[in-house]
Amino acid sequence: MIDLFAANEGVIAGALVFALLAYSLQVALRAGVFSFAGFAAYGIGAYGSGFLLLEGWNEVGAILVVLVGVALLGWLFAVLLTRLKSLYLAMATLALVLLVQSAALAAEPVTGGALGMYGVPPVVDTLTTLVVTAAVLVGVLLTQRGRPGRRLLALRTDEALAEAMGIDVRRRQRVAFVWSTVLGGIAGICQLSLVGVFTPEDVGFPVIVTTLTVLVLGGTWHWAGPIVGAVLTAFLPFWLAAVGDWRPVVEALVTVLVVIFLPGGLVSLVQRGGGALRGRGRRSKPPEPVEPAAVTPAEMRTEAVR
Amino acid sequence: MILELDEVAVSYGGVHAVRGVSLGLREGALHALVGPNGSGKTTLINAVSRLTHLSGGTITFDGADVSGLRPHQVYRRGLARTFQGIRLVEDLTVRENVALGFEGRTPEARWFRRGASGAALSAADEALDRLGIAGVAAERPGELPYGVQRRVEIARALAGDPRVLLLDEPVAGMGAAERVEIGETLRQLRADGMTLLLVEHDLAFVLGLADQLFVLDFGTLLASGDPHETAALPAVRTAFLGPEERRRDRSA
Numbered sequence: 001m002i003d004l005f006a007a008n009e010g011v012i013a014g015a016l017v018f019a020l021l022a023y024s025l026q027v028a029l030r031a032g033v034f035s036f037a038g039f040a041a042y043g044i045g046a047y048g049s050g051f052l053l054l055e056g057w058n059e060v061g062a063i064l065v066v067l068v069g070v071a072l073l074g075w076l077f078a079v080l081l082t083r084l085k086s087l088y089l090a091m092a093t094l095a096l097v098l099l100v101q102s103a104a105l106a107a108e109p110v111t112g113g114a115l116g117m118y119g120v121p122p123v124v125d126t127l128t129t130l131v132v133t134a135a136v137l138v139g140v141l142l143t144q145r146g147r148p149g150r151r152l153l154a155l156r157t158d159e160a161l162a163e164a165m166g167i168d169v170r171r172r173q174r175v176a177f178v179w180s181t182v183l184g185g186i187a188g189i190c191q192l193s194l195v196g197v198f199t200p201e202d203v204g205f206p207v208i209v210t211t212l213t214v215l216v217l218g219g220t221w222h223w224a225g226p227i228v229g230a231v232l233t234a235f236l237p238f239w240l241a242a243v244g245d246w247r248p249v250v251e252a253l254v255t256v257l258v259v260i261f262l263p264g265g266l267v268s269l270v271q272r273g274g275g276a277l278r279g280r281g282r283r284s285k286p287p288e289p290v291e292p293a294a295v296t297p298a299e300m301r302t303e304a305v306r
Numbered sequence: 307m308i309l310e311l312d313e314v315a316v317s318y319g320g321v322h323a324v325r326g327v328s329l330g331l332r333e334g335a336l337h338a339l340v341g342p343n344g345s346g347k348t349t350l351i352n353a354v355s356r357l358t359h360l361s362g363g364t365i366t367f368d369g370a371d372v373s374g375l376r377p378h379q380v381y382r383r384g385l386a387r388t389f390q391g392i393r394l395v396e397d398l399t400v401r402e403n404v405a406l407g408f409e410g411r412t413p414e415a416r417w418f419r420r421g422a423s424g425a426a427l428s429a430a431d432e433a434l435d436r437l438g439i440a441g442v443a444a445e446r447p448g449e450l451p452y453g454v455q456r457r458v459e460i461a462r463a464l465a466g467d468p469r470v471l472l473l474d475e476p477v478a479g480m481g482a483a484e485r486v487e488i489g490e491t492l493r494q495l496r497a498d499g500m501t502l503l504l505v506e507h508d509l510a511f512v513l514g515l516a517d518q519l520f521v522l523d524f525g526t527l528l529a530s531g532d533p534h535e536t537a538a539l540p541a542v543r544t545a546f547l548g549p550e551e552r553r554r555d556r557s558a
Binding site: 147154164168 | 407462
């Protein structure tokens with residue numbers, strides 16, 4: 001197991017960063033916020049931590065300052081931008097990403113310009129990133145089940161209904177926006193440490209497109225979706241080595257097939273399998289006594305047919 | 307009065323949907339708000355539940371001005387509502403949908419407390435039982451007949467134990483038997499001390515139920531008072547059935 005980890009450490013590290021970025025996107029989406037601000041925070045996290053570390057700050061201090069800064073920026077963006085909805089919000093936050101990219105190119109003395117920032121002492125390794133990603137996964141899992149999960153689902157499904165049912169929609173969405181930027185910031189810090197260099201190209205459309213693919217392949221709404229999608233996206237090129245130059249075509253085909261036939265991502269395949277197994281188990285048991293109810297579903301359907 | 311509207315107005319651009327409506331709800335009484343289609347009934351209860359911004363006037367709930375509050379804040383104070391169209395979360399079971407109503411009254415800081423989810427589900431079971439649909443708790447809303455989905459919506463509002471319940475056309479699309487059942491449920495809620503405002507355009511349904519009738523037409527309060535006396539007023543008959551001459555022509 002350790003050998004397997006060591007042999008694939010680079011790929012695993014890349015997958016973990018994309019999983020963090022996908023969680024950044026998912027956290028916002030689950031609250032009904034279509035925001036790319038996490039990608040802007042990804043750039044700020046990388047360049048911010050790199051700058052402070054090159055200035056001689058200690059590791060903990062640099063990470064804390066960057067994450068607090070990213071959270072404050074996230075809150076400011078949230079106050080300004082969460083009045084916008086759906087595609088309008090997506091476009092506004094995309095502009096933030098482009099702003100960070102342009103600033104990185106322009107501020108060459110600090111960021112290294114087009115050549116990128118390098119020579120920064122690493123603050124995290126692959127194992128630490130794995131632990132951080134696992135912690136994020138647990139956090140997302142906790143908000144997907146029980147009461148928080150129900151309420152987030154209501155919020156995402158119907159904002160007016162959610163508000164009328166006592167959910168503070170504006171606050172929930174702002175908090176989700178801030179978490180999205182913080183997770184983006186964490187991903188940026190990890191990326192710079194793990195790869196050793198960060199360029200303006202790392203904050204651009206290819207990263208956004210890959211992250212969206214990770215999310216769609218894994219499962220947009222499921223807590224395990226980002227990690228499943230990230231692992232698949234990272235390892236698929238190796239598994240498809242045999243098809244040679246046709247690899248990008250096959251990758252695109254896989255993505256399209258998943259979108260059409262598995263809109264819940266690959267995670268939904270596992271869920272369906274589990275459901276079928278549970279169903280088979282249930283059928284083999286003798287029928288359990290049913291508590292008396294005023295009206296049963298069967299009676300209601302009969303009434304509806306009449 | 308537990309809920310008072312004073313000169314409430316709602317405008318969308320140049321359209322005045324509600325114009326200076328003043329009315330009050332007596333605690334523990336069943337009120338009906340009727341009016342022809344497009345008279346501003348739903349806009350008015352959207353304004354009361356704070357889903358729509360007021361252009362003027364004030365709303366007082368339990369002695370406090372709630373005109374500037376947001377929808378979740380008035381819900382937490384005990385003012386719940388149902389919607390004209392079915393608005394249930396398809397990915398949740400009926401029990402979980404109804405639990406949302408209970409959870410809305412709980413501060414968000416307590417969401418993760420041990421046993422909190424169980425309490426919400428117990429409250430949901432109780433509300434479903436009250437509506438006589440405990441048997442569908444584990445079903446998905448989309449799998450149920452329309453009338454049952456309507457009752458699930460009422461159960462969700464009841465799960466929050468509101469002091470005032472606004473019902474937007476709760477029997478729309480229901481059969482005669484189901485309408486009678488809903489009528490009985492509303493009477494029982496009134497007997498339990500709940501204040502109700504029933505929004506309807508079916509005058510016949512509310513006449514046998516309501517303690518007080520409000521008639522809305524073109525966004526203004528046309529009449530209010532005893533249901534039968536108010537319904538018999540010429541202005542109310544004209545609003546619902548058209549001018550006297552036209553009615554005579556039709557019957558001829």
